[in-house]
Amino acid sequence: MRAQASVLHLDLDAFYAAVEQRDKPSLRGKPVVVGGVGGRGVVATASYEARAYGVRSAMSTREARARCPHAAYLSGRFEAYRATSVLVMDLLRACSPLVEPLSLDEAFVDLARADLPDLEVPTVTGLAEDLRRRVQEVTGGLTASVGIASSKFLAKVASDLDKPDGLVVVPPGTELDLLRPMHVSVIPGVGPATVERLRRGGVSTVADLQQISEDELVRMLGKAHGHVLHELAFARDDRQVEPERETKSVSVEGTYEQDLTDRKLMESLLTRQAGDVARRLRKNGFSGRTVTIKVRLYDFTTLNRSATLPSPTDEEGVIARTARRLLEDLDTSGGVRLLGVGVSGLADWVQEELFGAAADDPAETEDETHGTVPPAPPKPVGASVDATGGYRPGMDVVHEEHGRGWVWGAGKGVVTVRFETADTPPGPVRSFAVVDPALTRWKWPAPEDDQPDERQDKPDHHPEHPEPGP
Structure with missing residues (x-):
C-alpha cells in the first residue's frame, strides 16, 4: 500500500442506462434496461429504477422482463456511450497523466502525479468533489461514484460503498478496519464457487479470512489464488496505475x-x-x-x-x-x-x-465485463423480408418532417418512433412503414467532432423478432 490515499477509482453510475435516460426525456425516472432485447439476451446495465425490481447486470432478459415488465428494453447505442466516455476520460487525464481505463465507464487515476499541493485527505477529497461536479457538467447530468485509497483494490471497494453519486475516501491506516467486517466476496476473484469453499472452511468475512494462514489458503484454493487472497485480505496491493493494460x-x-x-x-x-x-x-x-x-x-x-x-x-x-x-x-x-x-x-x-463486433453483425456480441447486446439473430433459411427494417429498440433516427427521435419498437413492417432528444421535452410517438424513405438512421458524430451533424443512412437490414415498445 502507499503511504497516502492517492489512487482514485471512478465509476459512472448505471452508465448505459443513464445515457439512455439523458437522451430520452420520456424515460427519465423510469426503469430502463440496456442489453439483449431477445428471449436469450442478457442485461448489460439496468437503471436504478429497474434495480428496485431486482433487475441486475448479467441477468437474462427473460428474467428481467418477468421482474420488471414495464421497463424500457433497449438494445444499446455504442456510439453514444463512446462519445460520452471520451469526455470523461479527457477530464481524468486533465487531472493526472496516469489514467488506467478499465472500460468505457470506469477508470483508475494516480493522484500522486496530479498537480496537488499535497496528498492529505482534505486535498484529495476536494479534488474528487470538483471532479464529480465536472463529470456532471460535461456529460449532461450523469453521476459518478468515486473511491480514493492507498491501493487500487481499496479504491475500487470504496467507490462501491456509497452508490450512486457517492464519494468515499479511505484514510491511510484505516484500511483493515474497513475490510474486516466485509463479506469475502468483496475481494476480486472470490466468486460463488470460492465463497462456498471458504464457507465450508468456516470463512465468511474478511476478518475470518485473516485468521487463516497462507499455507492453509493455498491448500484450499491453489497456490496462485490462495496467495492473492491472503495478500488482499490484509489490504496488501502494490499494483500501479497503468495507462495501458494488456488484454489477453x-x-x-x-x-x-x-x-x-x-x-x-x-x-x-x-x-x-x-x-x-x-x-x-x-x-x-x-x-x-x-x-x-x-x-x-x-x-x-x-x-x-x-x-x-x-x-x-x-x-x-x-x-x-x-x-x-x-x-x-x-x-x-x-x-x-x-x-x-x-x-x-x-x-x-x-x-x-461492449459492442465488439460491427453493428451489422447478425449475432449477439459479448464483452468480458459488460454482458451481451445483440444487433440481431442469424437470418433464418428462406427469409427474404425484414419485418423490422433493421430498426432496433432505442436506435437514433431522424425524420424529414418530425426531426430526431428514437425507435420505440419495430415489427410487421412498421416502426414506431418517439420524437425527442436530450434537449427537448418528452415528445410525441408516430408510426411509419419500415421502408418509409423519410425516416433514416441518425449517426452520432465521431468523438473528436466539435458539433453534431445530420449524417444519415438507412439502418442495416436484418431479420429480427418484433419487439414491443418500452
Whole structure:
C-alpha cells in the first residue's frame, strides 16, 4: 500500500442506462434496461429504477422482463456511450497523466502525479468533489461514484460503498478496519464457487479470512489464488496505475434465439466469427498463437477448446480452420445456444468494447465485463423480408418532417418512433412503414467532432423478432 490515499477509482453510475435516460426525456425516472432485447439476451446495465425490481447486470432478459415488465428494453447505442466516455476520460487525464481505463465507464487515476499541493485527505477529497461536479457538467447530468485509497483494490471497494453519486475516501491506516467486517466476496476473484469453499472452511468475512494462514489458503484454493487472497485480505496491493493494460484475447461470441443443431450452420458461424476476430486483430496490429472456441450447450453447459499454433497469426483462414477443427471433437447433437471464437497471446493491449463486433453483425456480441447486446439473430433459411427494417429498440433516427427521435419498437413492417432528444421535452410517438424513405438512421458524430451533424443512412437490414415498445 502507499503511504497516502492517492489512487482514485471512478465509476459512472448505471452508465448505459443513464445515457439512455439523458437522451430520452420520456424515460427519465423510469426503469430502463440496456442489453439483449431477445428471449436469450442478457442485461448489460439496468437503471436504478429497474434495480428496485431486482433487475441486475448479467441477468437474462427473460428474467428481467418477468421482474420488471414495464421497463424500457433497449438494445444499446455504442456510439453514444463512446462519445460520452471520451469526455470523461479527457477530464481524468486533465487531472493526472496516469489514467488506467478499465472500460468505457470506469477508470483508475494516480493522484500522486496530479498537480496537488499535497496528498492529505482534505486535498484529495476536494479534488474528487470538483471532479464529480465536472463529470456532471460535461456529460449532461450523469453521476459518478468515486473511491480514493492507498491501493487500487481499496479504491475500487470504496467507490462501491456509497452508490450512486457517492464519494468515499479511505484514510491511510484505516484500511483493515474497513475490510474486516466485509463479506469475502468483496475481494476480486472470490466468486460463488470460492465463497462456498471458504464457507465450508468456516470463512465468511474478511476478518475470518485473516485468521487463516497462507499455507492453509493455498491448500484450499491453489497456490496462485490462495496467495492473492491472503495478500488482499490484509489490504496488501502494490499494483500501479497503468495507462495501458494488456488484454489477453480478442473474441466474438454469439447467442442465438433458437438452439443450433445444424453442424454446417455452426461451422459457417464460426467462420464468420473468425473473420471478425481476424479483422480486429489486423486493425490493431496484433496477432496471436492460441485459438479458442466457446460452446454453450442447450442445458447451459459451457465447453472451451483451444489449440496453440506454431506461430502467431491474424489470418482469417487459419483461425477459421482451427476453430472448425476444434468443433469436430464436441457433441452438439442436443443443440447449441452460444458459439464463440477467440485468439489469445496478444503482444499489446486491445480495448475490448461492449459492442465488439460491427453493428451489422447478425449475432449477439459479448464483452468480458459488460454482458451481451445483440444487433440481431442469424437470418433464418428462406427469409427474404425484414419485418423490422433493421430498426432496433432505442436506435437514433431522424425524420424529414418530425426531426430526431428514437425507435420505440419495430415489427410487421412498421416502426414506431418517439420524437425527442436530450434537449427537448418528452415528445410525441408516430408510426411509419419500415421502408418509409423519410425516416433514416441518425449517426452520432465521431468523438473528436466539435458539433453534431445530420449524417444519415438507412439502418442495416436484418431479420429480427418484433419487439414491443418500452
